[in-house]
Amino acid sequence: MCKRIVILGAGESGVGAALLAQKRGCEVFVSDKAFIKESFKDELQGHGIAFEQGQHSLDKILCADQVVKSPGIPDRVPVIIALKEKGIPVISEIEFAAQYTDAKFVAISGSNGKTTTTLLIYHILTGAGLDVGLAGNIGQSLARQIALDAPKEWYVLELSSFQLDGMYDFKADIAVLLNITPDHLDRYDYEMQNYIDSKFRIVQNQTKDDYFIYCLDDENILRELEVRDIKAQQLPFSNKVEVSDGAFFQDNKIVFNLKEDAMSVFIEQLAIQGQHNRYNTMAAGIVARLFQIRKPSIRECLLSFKGVEHRLEKVLKVRGMSFINDSKATNVNSSWYALESMGTKVIWIAGGVDKGNDYAEIKELAKEKVKALVCLGTDNKKLLENFKGIVPTIVEVSSMAEAVKSAYYLGDKGDAILLSPACASFDLFENYEERGRMFKECVRNL
Template sequence: MNKRVVILGAGESGVGAALLSKKLGFDTFVSDLSEIKDNFRRELDDAGISYEEKKHSEELIFNADIVVKSPGIPDKVAMLVALREKGIEIVSEIEFAARYSKAKYVCITGSNGKTTTTLLTYHILKNAGINVGLAGNIGQSLARQVAEADDKEWYVLELSSFQLDGMYQFRADIAILMNITPDHLDRYEYKMENYIQSKFRVIQNQTEEDAFIYCLDDENITKELERREIKARQYPFSNVTEVRAGAFCHNDEIQIKVKEDVMSVFTEQLAIQGQHNRYNTMAAGIVARLFQIRKPAIRESLISFKGVEHRLERVLSVRGMEFINDSKATNVNSTWYALESMKTDVIWIAGGVDKGNDYSELMQLAGQKVKALICLGVDNKKLLDNFQGVIPTIVECGSMHEAVKSAYYLGEKGDTILLSPACASFDLFDSYEHRGREFKECVRNL
């Protein structure tokens, strides 16, 4: 009997899963509640894959043997609950694709820093000549790459909690957990414990042959580790504590220790600066040493890495003011790192869709560094309630053009204009990328 694979969602991961399913000879159907983008619709047409858009037809979905779900669809949706009650398997695109690939995986998750760490790790491995691909929550989907017979020996995967929630048999050869801070709690019944368990799925199925790299300075991680028996070899990294195996930073020198061998690099040599990037560098550096890449090659890659668009990205200097695009900061902890790394007075642009934010951890930094807050969102009440009396000047704006103009007039030579929203973007923008691009365009038009 021909296996029927139904894919819910026709974005990059959904279309990738559909292409792989079709290639494997399965009866493939794609269903998307929204309108499918033209480029993805063309791909489905060209591949002869049947699909529907702007609806979910139960008679075409409930006859599935397996459902591959977009990470954006919450597990509590009535259709998914009904599918599970019928005993139909529901998996993520990563889980589905990995079943048909012989590759090994470096898997990176965390509330913050995972994109930079993923790209930095990929940069180091690729420069060292390793047959490595990049997938997950970034770039082309894993399923697409497996379908295109572009299967690699290794993949570096950036994994969100939503992707991990749909992964069951998958095993990470090297798992990295950067940090766990409150984020997406609306998807986890506003319970931090549920979110922590989701992040720790990155080490499920690991054996003694595998490696687990994690931040020793993160209280949520260390508390959870006390409750667990970890099979994999452990490599913690820290800005505070010297470790026997792993990495730590002391007096602006990062030391990486793997198998009794020590490698060091000075933070001033790194292309990416700031405390958060020390963590990213330590995690990627441990991976590089596990691969036994030569130390000069690792240093060269660390020095040449250019960073990530929309993550503390320098845009322009206008009238002596630096404009920084940190649109990827969609939670409070990301913004904490951004403000912590600022060396001048800051005009801070923030706001958007609040995900259950607790702004208390930003109070001290905001009081020390921020001279003006520009609230850019449909509903700014929470920002206003928290920062009135902490930040001298607070302005509300309804568009990016208005926000950038206000920042320009409020700023002086030597100030930094920082877009670091601490919120999701969906009230005024399609995505954090759309928000970041608009910011850059408005700055260039000053």
């Protein structure tokens, strides 16, 4: 099966795939158009794996039997077009790694809430003593873990649409689809259906013995279910209606009901609050019930979970103002949930690389809650056009330090200063993590 494998991209997933390919006896070559981080370079050199950086040498790439592509590389770049024209299979690291394990998978996707739900499921399963690993769009790559660690019985995987695009034979034993709202449309020819199709790849290859957990309140998911033949057993969750098998919200509590065996948790007891986290908790709780984990153990884990860095993370209170880091909010829907969860007036820091954003859904909420908007980005034109006349005060800044100081001076005691960009970070920052860390650092320096 394994001959010459070329890895495009030398980040965590690429280096992990290279280590696994080498362990399986493949000839391996790693190519990265950018410069490789020293730690990854040292690892490749230490294992004697050939690589290049700062270029893609087509003569070394187009002789591959199979190519494993970083999810960050779009399909329309010249090297991918050349590979497809030659008929060379291009797959994701998850697809590649899954070929070399008998483990089962809980796979989680959605436009928002993936990381929180993935970590919550992992928290519950490990809390119950199950043999489980964590991979995908979070932590160490699946390929690295399969190459270097003792194999796990189960892996909990956070999967982005970009990872799903490169997956063909992979099967999720339990698939979770949280929501589908406009995101990354720049990668999908600005066609929403293309993005929806990408998300629904999470159920491909599932059988009647598998499970599909999804949000019954999401219109895009419901529309697709009407035209798709889903073979897996369906377990919906809803904030609006009671469901017979799945989870729902009623009388200030979440009810998990599987095979007429119910348990419930009052929402005020949950460690993570907000409507979006209600959905995340429902999905995670259904998964836990499928594993037949004891109800007291599930409840204890739901109450002890600490949440995710850069997702509605409380940083500090300064002069009575609460600073909240929601840098992970890289699309409009995610920022909608952040604003919805605020109980006070908000100074909103937003902006970055627009991914085809439609701000219509958030305007009413912004009018109600936002007293000032701080636009942080190299091109704020779309934000200015959409919120002029809706938000009383709008300012433009070009650095995080400037954004934090402006928000501080615009706020009053009792206000929330919320970094929830609704955009990607790549104009001013390496990624959303760097953006969030810099926000926290600037707040501490006030």
